[in-house]
Amino acid sequence: MSDENDLVAELINGEYRALARTITKIENRAPGYRDLVAGLHEHTGDAEVIGITGSPGAGKSTLVDKLALSYREEGLTVGVIAVDPSSPYTGGAVLGDRIRMASTTGDMDTFVRSMGARGQLGGLSTATGDAIKAFDAFGMDRIIVETVGAGQNEVDIVRTADTVAVLVQPESGDDIQMLKAGILEIGDVFVVNKADMAGADRTVKQLSEMLEGRHDDGGWEPQIVETVATSAEGIDELLETFAAHREYLESSGALEEKARTRYAEEVRTLLREDAGRLLEDELERRGGIESVVDRIAAREIDPYTVADEIVTPLERCLDAREETPPRS
Amino acid sequence: MSDENDLVAELINGEYRALARTITKIENRAPGYRDLVAGLHEHTGDAEVIGITGSPGAGKSTLVDKLALSYREEGLTVGVIAVDPSSPYTGGAVLGDRIRMASTTGDMDTFVRSMGARGQLGGLSTATGDAIKAFDAFGMDRIIVETVGAGQNEVDIVRTADTVAVLVQPESGDDIQMLKAGILEIGDVFVVNKADMAGADRTVKQLSEMLEGRHDDGGWEPQIVETVATSAEGIDELLETFAAHREYLESSGALEEKARTRYAEEVRTLLREDAGRLLEDELERRGGIESVVDRIAAREIDPYTVADEIVTPLERCLDAREETPPRS
Numbered sequence A, B: 001m002s003d004e005n006d007l008v009a010e011l012i013n014g015e016y017r018a019l020a021r022t023i024t025k026i027e028n029r030a031p032g033y034r035d036l037v038a039g040l041h042e043h044t045g046d047a048e049v050i051g052i053t054g055s056p057g058a059g060k061s062t063l064v065d066k067l068a069l070s071y072r073e074e075g076l077t078v079g080v081i082a083v084d085p086s087s088p089y090t091g092g093a094v095l096g097d098r099i100r101m102a103s104t105t106g107d108m109d110t111f112v113r114s115m116g117a118r119g120q121l122g123g124l125s126t127a128t129g130d131a132i133k134a135f136d137a138f139g140m141d142r143i144i145v146e147t148v149g150a151g152q153n154e155v156d157i158v159r160t161a162d163t164v165a166v167l168v169q170p171e172s173g174d175d176i177q178m179l180k181a182g183i184l185e186i187g188d189v190f191v192v193n194k195a196d197m198a199g200a201d202r203t204v205k206q207l208s209e210m211l212e213g214r215h216d217d218g219g220w221e222p223q224i225v226e227t228v229a230t231s232a233e234g235i236d237e238l239l240e241t242f243a244a245h246r247e248y249l250e251s252s253g254a255l256e257e258k259a260r261t262r263y264a265e266e267v268r269t270l271l272r273e274d275a276g277r278l279l280e281d282e283l284e285r286r287g288g289i290e291s292v293v294d295r296i297a298a299r300e301i302d303p304y305t306v307a308d309e310i311v312t313p314l315e316r317c318l319d320a321r322e323e324t325p326p327r328s
Helices: A002-012 A016-028 A033-043 A060-073 A091-105 A124-138 A152-158 A173-183 A200-211 A235-252 A254-285 A288-297 A303-320 B002-012 B016-028 B033-043 B060-073 B091-105 B124-138 B152-158 B173-183 B200-211 B235-252 B254-285 B288-297 B303-320
Strands: A048-054 A078-084 A110-116 A142-148 A163-168 A189-192 A223-226 B048-054 B078-084 B110-116 B142-148 B163-168 B189-192 B223-226
Touching: A002 A016, A002 A033, A002 A124, A016 A033, A016 A124, A033 A124, A033 B303, A048 A060, A048 A152, A048 A235, A060 A078, A060 A142, A060 A235, A078 A124, A124 A142, A124 A152, A124 A254, A142 A152, A163 A235, A189 A200, A189 A235, A200 A223, A223 A235, A235 A254, A254 A288, A254 A303, A254 B254, A254 B288, A254 B303, A288 A303, A288 B254, A303 B033, A303 B254, A303 B303, B002 B016, B002 B033, B002 B124, B016 B033, B016 B124, B033 B124, B048 B060, B048 B152, B048 B235, B060 B078, B060 B142, B060 B235, B078 B124, B124 B142, B124 B152, B124 B254, B142 B152, B163 B235, B189 B200, B189 B235, B200 B223, B223 B235, B235 B254, B254 B288, B254 B303, B288 B303
Parallel strands: A048 A142, A048 A163, A078 A110, A078 A142, A163 A189, A189 A223, B048 B142, B048 B163, B078 B110, B078 B142, B163 B189, B189 B223
Antiparallel strands: none
16 A cells, blocks of 8 residues: 555655556556545545536537636646547557647646546546546646546536536537437536537527526526637636636535535445445355356246345344444 | 245236236335245246337337237237336326226236336336246246337346347337337347338338348347238237247257346346445445545545445455355
8 A cells, every 4th residue: 555655645746647657547447546546535625627528529629728728828737637438549549649639738737638448447437536536636726527428428427527518519410419318407508619600609599498497496507608619719708607607616505515416426336336346256256157047047046045145144244243343 | 924925826826816916016126025036936937028119109009919819819828017117107007007908808818017117116127027027937928028118228128038029110210210229239020010101111121221230140130020010910920920039049049048148137136236225224324425425525534445444344244254144
């Protein structure tokens, strides 16, 4: 565990190499990554996290680039996490590509990291949440999480953000489809990008109609902002809208509430993942699932009895325990 | 547990009331339902299970009605389980409706049972699998599981069947959409119902094209059958196709393989559900998730440490255990 402590200390100390190594460990679920992320937690809580989602081609990367630049001009440090669950590339390959893009900002205080779907080692949204912690503990003022809409996976990822911006392209049938599929509910800000294209006004109008009634609860009223990311048009207004949303979150108590919901989900997800691994190990101990299935197929035992035989001892064990043993 | 033993004995003995009570217990996850289903298992394995899915309005109910009639004419007993996860009605209300429909078959050896999404008491596909066991143990020769396409829930449900038929309406944009969304992969037989409608030929042609290459593995080649369920046209051919698929499943060993896959999934699903309950109980014991979240928000602890504190003792408990205690 001392390796992890050292790495956390270096990261807190602002060493980029330590940040990069930390995120690689998180991505790969490398040995010790749990202690590493556990060690980061107490240093988190200061960053503002913004999620950006939208269909491929909507201009997310360009917009993120411009947002990062503007934040830098304000003297803020920015971390960008680009998540593409469908990407077949390893993190490394995607990373190279995105770092080139980010270099337009011209300094190291914008740190871009791409995460692909490396293997099936647990949820990408967990890894994204952990990476956000690394950026936060490192001291980034703003963290932008960029992801491709519109599956459940992406919705989960983008929900790790405090403020969610949904990018829409004018006259894009695909995008309207996406909005219907549950993205409408998660957007705090809707960005009609490429607003110089024909049909932008119509898209804004459609969006307004779809969003009507969304603020009936007296909470945040979803905003629509028009941008042309390529020429940075509308970026200032977008940043002001983000700031307004942040202010709403803080003054209403919604920020704290969101964080609490996230923590609860995090705990439950980890418990589910850990318990799943434990149960798989227990099945292995019984000769593996195939041997269990042999007995079920032979009608010697049934699935419920198998589950009882594995879970009941665990239940007894928990019941018997007087107090929580200290963490090793 | 003796109540459950009695109920199983009555069910095996062919008492319809016992079958109905069993399925109600399964639906409601009533106390003792686990022992009940566990007791059914050894009496299962003889029924042929057919899954029917398709969009609302495709004519599923009429087709199922006609299939049941034909089976009855062959002297076979038939159980029908109609699953509609989106149904807001209780099982009872839906049941009344469907029993009327089934009465056209004119005898009690067709037993229709509808299952709605009653509360959030675990997966509907688990309940459906358990209900199939009840019908199977009761001695039904054929079990038809009818479900509305096309969500993941429905795909899971229909996979509890040995043979899956997908109903398609001619010229239905919706249906083609559905087929793209993963249903194409699960269908063994595609039924173009309402084949007397204009556009039926085109739908058959589209389907053939979409299915091309599906049988490259030398396995079952998905069949397309045209029916007009209202006039029972094509029903004989459909039954022959079901029988041919059954023969393929038996001779190729795929039937056994499917059953094994299902058993493995059943065990894993039960373990997941049980462990989830166990972990929730453990969170409760720690003052509930809210109190855990309080400590996380105060940076006194972090989610990974919470998970470790709960799961590590379980791990130790399993490691310490020499052998499986007998089932109580």
